[in-house]
Amino acid sequence: MYRRQFRKVASFDKTFNSGSKRSKFKKTELSLNKEVSNKTVSDTAFGIERSFNRMNKNSNFSKKPKFARKSFSSGRVFKSRFNVCKNTGQNIHFSRYINKAVITEKVEKFVPEHFFTDFNIDEKLKNNILEKGYCEPTPIQDKIIPHVLHGVDVVGIANTGTGKTAAFLIPLIQKVIKNSKEEILIVVPTRELATQIQDELKSFINGIKIFSVCCVGGAPIGRQISELKYWNNFVIGTPGRLKDLINRKCLNLLPFSTIVLDEADRMLDMGFIADMKLIMSKMSEKRHTLFFSATVSKEVESLVKAFLKDPVTISVKTGDTAKSVDQDVVKIAGREKIDVLHDLLIKPEFNKVLIFGKTKHGVERLSKTLNDRGFKSDSIHGDKNQTARQRALNKFKEGLVQILVATDVAARGLDIPDVTHVINYDVPATYDDYVHRIGRTGRGNKKGKAITFV
DSSP states (O other), X not given: OOOOOOOBOOOOEEEEETTTTEEEOOHHHHOOOOOEESOOOOSBHHHHHHHHHHHHHHSOOOSOOXXXXXXXXXXXXXXXXXXXXXXXXXXXOGGGGOBOOOSSOOOOOOOXXXXXXXXSOOHHHHHHHHHTTOOSOOHHHHHHHHHHHTTOOEEEEOOTTXXXXXXXXXXXXXXXXXXXXXXXXXXXXXXXXXXXXXXXXXXXSTTSOOOEEEEOTTSOHHHHHHHHTSOOSEEEEOHHHHHHHHHTTOOOOTTOOEEEEOSHHHHHHTTOHHHHHXXXXXXXXXXXXXXXXXXXXXXXXXXXXXXXXXXXXXEOOOOSSOTTEEEEEEOOTTSOHHHHHHHHHTSTTOSSEEEEOSSHHHHHHHHHHHHHTTOOEEEEOTTSOHHHHHHHXXXXXXXXXXXXXXXXXXXXXXXXXXXXXXXXXXXXXXXXXXXXXXXTSSOTTOOEEEEEEO
């Protein structure tokens, strides 16, 4: 499950007067001039907001607090100290969201050093690769597959949509073909990415006796425990669910000799560093480690030093954003955001649109509002269970809905074909989040459009 990380706010004066049974907030720290009667407020940001909602109904307050939210993340800035948001965001100038797609520039065609038929892999695996329509490897596949086949630790740095899933799956499948007792762990930050890797794996191992299980939060753990009782060459999962299974003694990692850490920077952002370290500590020190990240921060570098031994670093990152994505902004200028969005979505070219919002509640509310306005929309966020999230994603992929509204759980790794537009309804918290969001469009050789509301 996704962990909410609550940040502490200013402390409260919890000294009670037994006669009046009143407690007071520290006025100097919270800049509030009202007393709270008969209530004890949690010292977390979300607890504060919930507690005040209850007090508005049950206490003697005659006025609504000044920090009440406005609908649909309208951008209103709350100056009270109660406004402690989870992702307040970087101070990013809107000009960074403007970048016209390159139309006339001649791009030199990548010439791979290998073809899939050149790799030292099983014939059945080669046939499955060709049946998927893969003819020539992408740059990251061309450079990483030979190293993985030789058992070398690898650090892969690549833009989204470059084919890195196949870059590690193909050589690892060959590893299992050579040794049927091989056990491989793949750790990813989100449920959707885990499911996508599972589906990709199944397409590569068609007709080959290789078994796998997907272990993610939001899905029944009992079924996953039952599947773990059988032999599995691949275990694919999210850190939180894997940790839970380890603690229940349903998953023993000691026999696993290979681990893949995919989207490692995202796992760091989501607060999974402790879980990642726990998982690695449960494995043998003699292991084969593959590490993939879109960015290289100091935290990522420290993980590489801690987890990998003499790794080969392969970077095929060509820039922050793809040249095939036309990026622009829409200035709200006092208008209602929902009306501006409506005017965009009724245009015929907006036929498959991914909209990103900041909060789970805001995303769900926006999706319902769009449905009320006659659009076909669904949503993905952390409050939905895995079945509901996968159903919404499949409907969007199959064209049953025109619009998918999502939090950043859909920003990384997901391969959704033919997304015409990505709209940042809420400004992303960081520029890295922006890069990954707009990477859902303009994939392969197709053009895409990214719009950010400012």
